[in-house]
Amino acid sequence: MDAATVGDNLGRVRDQIVAAGGDPERVQILAVTKGFGPEAPTAALGAGLSDLGENYAQELADKAPAVDGDPSWHFIGRLQSNKVKLVADLVSVWQSVDRSSLVDEITKRAPGARILVQVNATGESQKGGCAVPDVPDLVARATEGGLTVEGLMTVGVDGDDDATALAFERVAGLVADLGLREASMGMTADLALAVRAGSTQVRVGRALFGARPERRR
Numbered sequence: 001m002d003a004a005t006v007g008d009n010l011g012r013v014r015d016q017i018v019a020a021g022g023d024p025e026r027v028q029i030l031a032v033t034k035g036f037g038p039e040a041p042t043a044a045l046g047a048g049l050s051d052l053g054e055n056y057a058q059e060l061a062d063k064a065p066a067v068d069g070d071p072s073w074h075f076i077g078r079l080q081s082n083k084v085k086l087v088a089d090l091v092s093v094w095q096s097v098d099r100s101s102l103v104d105e106i107t108k109r110a111p112g113a114r115i116l117v118q119v120n121a122t123g124e125s126q127k128g129g130c131a132v133p134d135v136p137d138l139v140a141r142a143t144e145g146g147l148t149v150e151g152l153m154t155v156g157v158d159g160d161d162d163a164t165a166l167a168f169e170r171v172a173g174l175v176a177d178l179g180l181r182e183a184s185m186g187m188t189a190d191l192a193l194a195v196r197a198g199s200t201q202v203r204v205g206r207a208l209f210g211a212r213p214e215r216r217r
């Protein structure tokens with residue numbers, strides 16, 4: 001994996017954004033490097049991408065020091081409150097904030113941090129995210145604690161385009177209703193649906209770096 005390959009792939013992702021009606025200047029691309037070694041973030045930086053996403057606290061803590069460069073790390077995975085401390089000095093944007101205990105822990109460990117509230121807009125019980133009716137209160141709690149709530153993040157339904165499109169439209173509507181700025185929606189498989197629904201940030205892993213290695217435990 002090298003910067004030139006990631007750069008070629010990035011060009012294709014930008015083409016997809018344009019084909020879906022998005023403005024490539026306005027739709028930010030977050031490069032998701034989970035599952036890859038430090039060569040992926042290093043290659044992404046070399047291709048001009050500076051916002052990188054990781055899902056696991058320990059993996060981020062291990063990987064970040066080995067990366068050549070200084071990216072903005074976005075935390076996008078399920079996060080246990082007791083792991084916040086481990087990555088508090090690394091994370092620029094906490095995108096998977098979905099409950100008040102996590103808001104309180106981030107308020108304590110990373111005062112004033114930038115966050116997105118993750119919304120479960122599909123009703124799948126196994127999925128992370130705050131239920132839609134609870135979003136305004138969680139946003140208010142974070143704001144009162146001094147955090148900067150930049151927007152909302154959501155994940156579509158695997159293999160169901162109709163449900164995914166509905167969820168994206170719903171979350172984009174919530175972002176507007178709450179007067180927020182960012183709608184972090186769309187990954188490799190559903191990027192076009194997300195852009196059509198008004199995504200301001202797509203989180204892309206495989207389209208940039210290829211298939212992810214199996215996760216070892």
Ligand SMILES: *Cc1c(COP(=O)(O)O)cnc(C)c1O
Nearest residue numbers: 032076187188189203204205206
């Ligand atoms: C893994 C992951 C992505 C990227 O998925 P790809 O299919 O590799 O593009 C985006 N968002 C979240 C929350 C993820 O867990």
